[in-house]
Ligand SMILES: Nc1ncnc2c1ncn2[C@@H]1O[C@H](COP(=O)(O)OP(=O)(O)OP(=O)(O)O)[C@@H](O)[C@H]1O
């Protein structure tokens with residue numbers, strides 16, 4: 239397999255073997271009898287520690303692709319060539335529901351386009367809930383202190399230490415997004431999938447959030463796949479790809 | 490919250506209903522037992538002889554406390570207002586009958602010191618010290634079944650009448666009686682005021698059909714019987730249709746007393762002659778008349794076991810003793826084999842009544858069960874809407890890696906905790922209501938004028954109730970299961986939802 243990873247940013251711990259390798263992924267939504275084809279054969283490789291930005295018009299299937307990579311959804315099965323999504327040495331398309339659940343809990347951090355915080359939980363709980371899911375209720379109890387410390391550490395770094403007990407509804411959009419990022423990072427994932435983390439924010443807030451992510455990536459050697467519309471953000475990343483007509487085009 | 494209230498109410502209602510119905514049954518059964526004793530030996534109509542020997546044999550046994558001979562029959566009673574009614578007549582030997590049954594306690598007209606539980610105003614005339622002496626006399630009369638004839642000064646045999654028979658006792662809201670004097674219709678269209686108080690100066694006319702030695706009814710016999718007292722057993726059917734009469738009086742009336750008799754026996758000297766029966770017209774072998782002594786008979790011997798004796802064991806023992814007795818009087822008393830089925834416990838005797846109430850309880854429970862079944866749907870609907878409301882959050886949790894069973898478990902635990910809280914409070918409330926049901930009922934009557942359980946209609950003064958631990962536990966567990974069941978379907982549904990769709994849910 240030919241690799242074409244360009245090591246643009248020296249500071250990042252970019253290595254050449256792909257942590258994620260997506261081949262021939264199709265996705266079609268069924269709206270009643272109408273079929274909405276979104277992805278037609280996406281091929282994508284992401285190296286360990288790499289930061290890949292996905293650009294694309296609205297409705298081009300960026301979120302859909304992230305969902306597939308994140309194991310929230312599965313690619314179409316009925317194509318001539320079967321889809322393949324390899325993560326480390328696992329073939330995600332062949333994994334059971336249960337192990338996809340584990341994959342999401344252990345290996346992936348998800349930052350959604352629309353925050354998706356749990357309104358009834360406090361900021362701190364919104365972050366620790368990820369740990370609770372990963373370790374189970376009992377496991378969480380034994381690691382409670384460790385997880386809470388980690389969560390408040392993350393929130394501290396994102397400038398939310400004074401907001402731990404607040405409900406999401408009491409926060410601004412930027413603050414909510416930072417909470418969502420902290421939640422995605424609580425389990426120290428290998429792969430962070432961020433769907434327009436700055437999309438709803440003004441430039442300055444967006445930048446500060448981006449800085450937070452970048453800083454964390456540098457520290458943790460995190461692999462980052464990010465969807466954005468913002469060319470300036472895209473320019474900072476290792477590599478930019480474009481989704482056009484359901485396929486990947488390298489920018 | 491709503492689901493919890495629903496569970497709580499259902500649990501409480503079922504527990505209350507079950508307890509009240511159960512208590513009703515228990516009271517009824519206890520009342521049914523009052524005048525029967527433990528085991529009865531019954532040979533209806535013609536009765537059986539040598540009962541004194543049988544009683545002696547019975548009382549000699551260590552399992553048996555006492556036994557009493559009685560006669561049970563039916564007759565017509567003429568009441569002071571001229572009405573004639575069918576009545577069940579029990580001829581009893583009052584002292585032994587009181588030993589075997591709770592007869593003495595059922596005597597109504599007696600002095601009392603404390604008002605009965607519902608008589609808050611102390612309206613009961615039996616409380617009145619002014620009448621104390623009179624009631625003492627009546628109580629003594631009842632217990633000896635005699636009354637002094639006020640005109641002649643003679644002590645006469647007297648009966649004890651069911652308190653509801655005459656209609657001269659007005660049943661009050663507080664559950665007791667007040668004697669009153671109604672008007673009696675006269676043939677000329679006028680009325681006449683009846684001024685009788687049965688245990689003081691009332692008497693009834695009793696008409697029964699005497700039986701010949703083969704059990705066929707012959708002439709009706711009528712006697713006037715003064716009333717010594719009135720009884721209340723707690724069973725309306727009994728209290729409005731029963732009179733107790735001294736055993737010897739009824740034996741004489743029925744011609745079951747000891748007497749010389751004329752009996753038709755087969756004429757063995759002329760075995761081939763025939764005759765036509767004058768009553769039936771049947772042709773049979775010629776009979777001849779023999780004169781002898783017929784011992785007194787009773788239809789029933791009631792037996793009471795020693796305290797703590799098992800009912801079935803007492804019956805078995807009575808059967809054994811009867812067999813010995815029948816052997817000793819072979820041919821003169823009913824065969825042991827025929828008698829086996831006539832020796833019954835009081836439960837057997839009251840079986841139809843008991844099973845009727847049991848069935849009723851079952852029916853009511855069934856209906857309430859269905860009502861409570863709707864609680865499952867209520868819980869289901871409430872949980873369904875909660876789950877729908879939380880669709881997005883569930884999608885988030887799924888996206889964070891929560892498994893399908895994990896989410897389902899979350900809901901079921903929630904349902905179970907609602908069920909537990911609801912059931913606990915429901916059980917506590919139900920228990921409390923049952924324990925205080927009479928107080929609550931009184932309060933309702935005072936505050937809202939709402940009287941559901943009117944002692945004038947229902948025969949029990951108090952609303953009977955009992956809380957069985959086993960019942961409470963069953964209701965409690967079912968309450969929790971209901972909730973879990975109601976939560977399970979939405980739980981599985983929401984947990985199985987496609988997380989991507991859930992996240993898009995608005
Ligand atoms: N569950 C679904 N059912 C039907 N159609 C869907 C579903 N999810 C997405 N689509 C459709 O697939 C297409 C791609 O959607 P997607 O959310 O991936 O776009 P996107 O590139 O993320 O757009 P945006 O930049 O606006 O977020 C859209 O046309 C959308 O209508």
Ligand SMILES: [Mg+2]
Pocket residue numbers: 300301302351433
């Ligand atoms: Mg999108």
